[in-house]
Amino acid sequence: MNPFDLKEALLAKHAQHVVLVHFPIALFIVGVFFDFLARRNNQLTLAAAAYYNLLVSAVSTLPVMATGRLAWQFQLESQKLKGVLLLHLVFGVVASAMIWLVWFVHFKARRSPERIVPFFCVPLELLAVTVVAITGHLGGFLSGVNGPS
DSSP states (O other): OOTTOHHHHHTSSSHHHHHHTHHHHHHHHHHHHHHHHHHHHTOHHHHHHHHHHHHHHHHHHHHHHHHHHHHHHHHSTTOOOOHHHHHHHHHHHHHHHHHHHHHHHHHHHHHSSSOOOOTTHHHHHHHHHHHHHHHHHHHHHHHTSSSOO
8 A cells, every 4th residue: 555645545444433533532632631721720711722622522523433333334344243343332432422421511511601610520521531541442452553453
């Protein structure tokens, strides 16, 4: 495969998922970090940055999940999932749902008159970061980064 051939890169059977997955992970973790800083320093600009990072992270989970589905269909011909691949799928769906939930809590807080994100969002964000990390770790095994695939 030629690394500079755009057609080969875009039409590879699974490459899109492997590339796209980094965007929601990074945006979500940075969004949680900005939310932590906004709470600690009571800064509205950091809270706004957190909100928009969480929003883009949530939206970017949609193409990631679609390309993951396509990778399963093309590369594995939709065979029954088991083992690490099944765990990756389950954790991926849960991680996506949690990212959307964290964004929704922030969305509702921005629409309220107080504009304060409830404190229960902190443990929810930490749990979501953990689930995202586990999902990425399992994906690393599938791609061969964390060991033999």
